[in-house]
Every structure is written in C-alpha cells, then in structure tokens.
Amino acid sequence: MLPKFPLSRRQILFLGLSGLAGSAAVTAGKVVNTNSQVQALYNPQRDFKVVGQNSLKQRAASKGIIYGAAVEPEFFQSNTPFRASFLKDCGMIVPENSLKWTQLRPAPERYDFAKADWLAAFARAHGMLYRGHTLVWHNDIPVWFKEVVNRQNAEKVLVDHITTVSKRYAGKMHSWDVVNEAIDPESGRSDALQTSPWLDFLGPDYIELAFRATAAADPKAMLVYNETWIEYDIPKHEARRKATLKLLENLLKKGTPIHALGIQSHLMAHEKGLNPKKLRAFLSNVASLGLKILITELDVIDQQLPADSAVRDRMVASVYEDYLSVVLDEKAVIAVLTWGLSDRYTWHASFLPRSDGKPVRPLPLDFNFQRKLAWNAIARAFDQARKR
Numbered sequence: 200m201l202p203k204f205p206l207s208r209r210q211i212l213f214l215g216l217s218g219l220a221g222s223a224a225v226t227a228g229k230v231v232n233t234n235s236q237v238q239a240l241y242n243p244q245r246d247f248k249v250v251g252q253n254s255l256k257q258r259a260a261s262k263g264i265i266y267g268a269a270v271e272p273e274f275f276q277s278n279t280p281f282r283a284s285f286l287k288d289c290g291m292i293v294p295e296n297s298l299k300w301t302q303l304r305p306a307p308e309r310y311d312f313a314k315a316d317w318l319a320a321f322a323r324a325h326g327m328l329y330r331g332h333t334l335v336w337h338n339d340i341p342v343w344f345k346e347v348v349n350r351q352n353a354e355k356v357l358v359d360h361i362t363t364v365s366k367r368y369a370g371k372m373h374s375w376d377v378v379n380e381a382i383d384p385e386s387g388r389s390d391a392l393q394t395s396p397w398l399d400f401l402g403p404d405y406i407e408l409a410f411r412a413t414a415a416a417d418p419k420a421m422l423v424y425n426e427t428w429i430e431y432d433i434p435k436h437e438a439r440r441k442a443t444l445k446l447l448e449n450l451l452k453k454g455t456p457i458h459a460l461g462i463q464s465h466l467m468a469h470e471k472g473l474n475p476k477k478l479r480a481f482l483s484n485v486a487s488l489g490l491k492i493l494i495t496e497l498d499v500i501d502q503q504l505p506a507d508s509a510v511r512d513r514m515v516a517s518v519y520e521d522y523l524s525v526v527l528d529e530k531a532v533i534a535v536l537t538w539g540l541s542d543r544y545t546w547h548a549s550f551l552p553r554s555d556g557k558p559v560r561p562l563p564l565d566f567n568f569q570r571k572l573a574w575n576a577i578a579r580a581f582d583q584a585r586k587r
C-alpha cells in the first residue's frame with residue numbers, strides 16, 4: 200500500500216531528507232527541485248550500448264567484483280520470472296529486512312529466523328553469497344524495546360542479540376553490516392554520533408562492542424560499518440564523510456575488528472553535487488586505512504525527474520554510470536549491491552513516491568523484469584572497471 204503524498208514528517212526524518220541541502224529543499228513535506236541538474240542530465244545522444252550477452256554478475260566477477268541485490272523471500276515465492284532474473288544477474292543476496300531486529304525479534308525472548316533462513320538456504324542452493332544487514336541500527340528498534348532495555352541490561356541485550364544472530368550464520372555469511380548509520384552531523388554532539396538508545400545506554404563504545412561481539416561469533420565474516428548520505432559534495436554529506444573517516448580511524452586505532460566501509464548510495468538524480476574528485480579522494484582515504492569498500496544499497500531517486508519513462512530511464516542510467524565510473528576506479532571497492540533489482544519491488548514506491556502518481560523507476564530492471572538503460576549503465580561500468 201502506498202503512503203499518502205506528500206511524505207509524512209516521520210518518513211522525511213527517517214530518510215534524513217531534511218538534510219538534502221544545497222540544491223533541493225523540503226517544503227511542506229515535498230522535495231522541491233531548485234536547480235538545473237535535472238535538465239542537464241538529459242542527453243539523447245549518450246550511448247548506453249553494451250557488448251556481449253553476459254549478466255551483471257558475470258561482468259562484475261570478471262573484474263573481481265561482486266554484484267548482488269537486496270530482496271525478500273516473498274518476492275520469489277509469488278513470482279517465478281523474478282526468480283529467474285535474480286538468479287541470472289545476482290551473485291549475492293542481501294535480505295532487505297529479514298535480518299533486522301524488528302523482523303527477527305517479535306518478542307524479547309523470541310527469535311523468528313524463518314525468512315532469513317529461507318534466504319540463506321536459497322543463496323546456498325544457488326551458489327550465491329549471503330550478506331547480513333544489519334545488527335545495530337538506531338532506526339530498527341522493536342516496540343517492546345522501551346519497556347525491556349535499560350542502562351543496566353543494554354550491553355547484555357546487545358551482545359546476546361549479536362551473538363545469537365551472527366552465530367546462526369557463522370561461516371556462511373560473506374559480510375555483516377554490523378553497525379548501520381551511526382553518524383548524524385546534526386546531532387549537536389562533538390563526535391557527530393547519531394542519537395540512539397544504544398548510544399544513550401552504552402555511550403560511543405557501543406560501536407566497538409558490536410564489532411567485537413560479531414567477530415567473536417563469526418570470525419570469518421567481513422565486518423562492515425555501513426553509512427548513508429555521504430556521496431555528494433553538499434555540506435551535510437561532507438560533514439558525514441569527515442565524521443565517518445574519524446570514526447573508522449578511531450575504531451582501527453583501538454584494534455576493533457572492522458574490515459570495510461559500506462556506502463549505501465541512494466543516489467539523488469536531482470542533486471548536482473556529485474564531485475568525482477572529492478568522492479574519489481574520500482574512497483582513497485578509506486582504502487588507505489586498509490579497509491575494503493562495498494557499495495551496499497545503490498539505487499537512483501527519480502522523484503523529481505520528468506514523467507516520460509524513456510526520458511527518465513535515460514537520466515537514471517546516466518546517474519548510475521557517472522557514479523559507478525568514479526567509485527569503481529578505486530580498487531578497494533569489491534562489491535556493488537543494488538537495493539532491489541526490479542522496479543516492482545522497491546522501497547521508493549512507499550518512501551519516495553512521485554507527486555504525479557507515476558510508478559518510480561530506480562532499479563536496473565523494470566516492473567516486468569525487463570532490462571532498462573540502468574542495467575546497461577551498470578554493465579558498462581563493470582566492463583570499464585579495472586580488475587581487482
């Protein structure tokens with residue numbers, strides 16, 4: 200079911216859209232475009248040709264890169280053609296929601312692993328990698344939490360959860376987003392940490408604690424810190440990049456078992472702030488800490504693009520290729536994961552709907568699982584990437 204548009208205050212806060220400073224602003228719950236970026240994106244001459252028949256996962260793999268997507272079990276169960284498309288293009292599965300606290304923990308003493316186990320078995324049966332999202336996220340707090348968790352038991356609750364969940368998939372998980380979105384430059388704190396019950400109860404060390412608990416339970420998984428809205432050359436993203444680097448440096452200084460940065464990459468087609476030089480420098484800085492980088496939740500927000508789907512698809516494809524050509528230039532980037540594969544199943548439909556009511560088109564395949572120019576753009580970026 201689609202929520203009402205304009206977005207509710209809760210959705211805007213959830214998305215952090217109030218921080219899309221610079222070229223877009225939120226007025227009365229509506230994202231309003233105030234620049235010419237959208238016009239500049241349209242180039243009818245731009246060539247999105249791809250060579251050969253290889254799938255995305257094959258093109259990526261030939262460069263030592265993993266391609267995969269987020270999904271939920273019900274997408275497969277209700278739709279056989281989607282399953283075929285997913286198997287063809289994806290080398291990795293990420294449960295979009297099934298490994299979150301709110302899904303796994305219906306009650307304080309009860310775990311429900313049904314969906315996450317189903318996806319793990321599906322991945323194994325089809326020779327795909329499996330990746331975990333996420334063990335700690337301030338936005339993913341079950342309703343019972345407030346009544347049950349306090350300063351005295353918070354550490355035990357957190358470590359028990361992490362241990363139970365990560366032990367269950369130990370040795371089978373490629374990587375875990377151990378902590379998600381721990382930074383908020385607008386929190387007013389000098390360390391720019393995002394307010395969260397974990398921060399309230401345990402202080403800033405909850406992050407290190409979470410990484411150590413995950414490493415103890417699953418010593419083989421790659422442990423990732425996952426962050427959002429750090430892609431563009433706008434003040435809020437710049438501040439978050441700075442705080443992210445600092446956080447990573449501090450964690451490493453303390454010997455925390457952390458292996459990679461996840462860059463979510465929900466790209467804003469209307470945003471003119473993509474600055475290849477600055478983004479590239481940030482990636483180099485992360486890589487020079489000895490960390491790998493994963494593009495973890497890639498998709499393109501087409502909310503402010505023209506209604507015409509051919510025009511829109513061309514613009515979305517440009518955003519994909521422009522972004523990926525910068526990030527894949529950094530050899531530390533080892534995976535590109537889109538937040539969904541087909542426009543039929545995308546969080547944008549409910550969180551970032553268009554004001555004209557037209558279906559959103561943020562992903563590589565359309566509503567009927569046909570390739571769009573976005574698919575070509577991703578394929579081209581893999582083809583042009585250097586081997587890792």
Ligand code: 9MR
Binds near residue numbers: 295299546
């Ligand atoms: O796509 C996810 C949506 O279905 C959920 O309702 C929402 C809340 O759990 O989370 C969405 O995924 C988010 C991800 O977990 C973290 N980064 C932002 C993603 C989009 O909101």
